[in-house]
Amino acid sequence: MPPHIDQGPASDQGSQRIGLGFREFVITIALMTASIAFAIDIMLPALPHIASSLKVTNANDAQLVIAVFFFGFGLSQLVFGSLADAFGRRRVLLAGLAIFTVTMLAAAWTESFTALLILRFCQGIGGAAVRICTTAITRDCFGGREMARVMSYIMIVFMMVPILAPTLGQAIITYGDWPWIFVLLGVVGAILFVWASLRMRESLPQAERQALSFGSVASGFSTVLTNRVTSGYMLGLTLFTGVICAFIVTVQQVFGTVYGLGDWLPIAFAGTASGIAIANFANGYFVRRFGMRRISHAAMIGFTLLSAALYLMALAGTPPFIVTYLGISVLLMMFAAIATNFTAISLEPMGHIAGTATAITGFVSTTGGAIVGGLIGQMFNGTVQPLFGGFTAFGALTIIAVLWAEGGRLFTHPGDETALDPGAGHL
Template identity: 65%
Template structure:
């Protein structure tokens, strides 16, 4: 007999996993947020880590962040195929358990090398959590309902950059950096226990794929030859480039160009708050207007604002108020676009959601980091390179969307109102 956790039915939505919609969103959001916590909470502790581990070159402590991303990026493809073969629950629980153990172990690191090895391992565990939570959402929801749920999940994810550094700062102010890992480990251990007792399997046994080189290559071929998935994946890559360009440039633009000084953290947090508001609004309106209408309109507005900002900058340095409001609105559009693009890209994949989420996330993350880094290296003492990069990425994303949709924007043959919860069309 099939174990209870492997039994699924034709039910859709949160009922498929045996949870209420609110509990489902909270659980997925907290699991996703644990990945961000593993990055942002480390930032204030880097100098303390360097001193404690007697690191000769202070720049080497930056690897504490870098190797986490390395493990996270490389292993997403691996876990996508595994989750399509063995189910979401097993991979999620394994990832959470591994992540938790490596967090606790990092607190007892005696050297930078040992800490970096454990940080890479943490990235591996985080990759399993990231991919399986995306696939679980896709298993349970489709179309507009998926975009709505992902919007609410991403609200928590967007809030983390505002909260996590403050938490890390408080810990190092009153204790030592090891307690960051201990507290994160306690949080993840709690999430593991909740997942054990509350989360059921969402991928039926009959829909799973055999694990072989041929099946994996076949899955990759299916994903990479689907016009909708690839077109929106290109868009996600470009908008990942947007956020990466912002992160690497914002300190120089706000701090050096406009001399914001001690007000910089507050200004940065406020833009993050704006993206959270945009996610909430998207979750509220997407059921009425659809993913394509909202995301396509946001792309056009994003690109238009970029053009306006660049043209204004050609006549002299704009005021800080102008640049700040412009960037804040563009980042709100970014939040809406990325959530809906991810949902649209996964919509055609069905039981290949794990592989599709892995490929989409891995390619968009890697490509976006490269594109954002190029823009960051072009800083010339003004905001112009960053705004120009935003604008170019916006134009290219519209072209990629037009290609994916065969020349149409705002609509799609399946873009009609949902007839029942969990079954909304794209």
């Protein structure tokens, strides 16, 4: 059979399930996953140029170029999760790549800010299909420790994107203009579409597909929302998605307007992104020894206290750049430990519906995080007060949510709830 047929043999295991070698599988899935982050981070240096070119009167509205992508990405995850289970991964993946590519190329020729925002929303929709399907394909092909190994390799590539993307964006607007960023993204999407259509088989056999049903989604929502651990950590994950969203939509204004970094913005951003990468590697090393709850709860409390200290400093006047920069870098390292472990903890009780629960928690956390993070971004007033004030509020609310999820306890070991009371996780 040719490698691009829709139905792959159910007996194949590992990367051969979709007709790829192991290295080719890792590189292909990593590049597809990274393209979503690439579409966000490469835009940061271009926001002032887009606002000026499209005659945006309110400087804060340029943030919407980032925020509406998050909205499209978050809102459509539920739909693509169900479609991928019903019709297979390959068809939905190709559809997502097609949407991503066409809307990127269309954005390069738009002369209206409103039209650009609509296209960015659609780009987020295409990105959601890619993200859902690449995750599902990896699960179809690998399991257990082997899946963890593959995901680690994929994350190595993925974490390089926030480091390199703003620098590339800065180079493009230095020697060209912002529409060329969308041309580049469109070309990347087209290459990935052609590669997937020619090289990748379907990973979900016909016999394993699920009937498309609104009832299954509704049942999944009921299961998630009636489990105290899952819903509590999902709320915390939503607030910390708001943290990263608020940072991304305002980083250009904070580093550029408040501190006047100008062309140094990509380098400053790369430094904070490197901290997130380091924190993820450290978490992977220490989580077996200390447990997800100990690490994430300590990071959550530390995040809130440090944010509050920085907010009080900001109320007294703009802190020195080195204080703000180091503070943000440490906060984002704590964010990495929190987000990674909160995701795993929230899915612990959902083993029987892990796929549906992943789509639901992704939908809620991304959409909710984009809303609250976008609100903080719109409060930017030429100082760092809204950013650190928002971080403090998100951290405090997360502590409350986790206390509720854990029945008033913090720093418990994984599995303690089941050991003490098998029904303790339910409302």
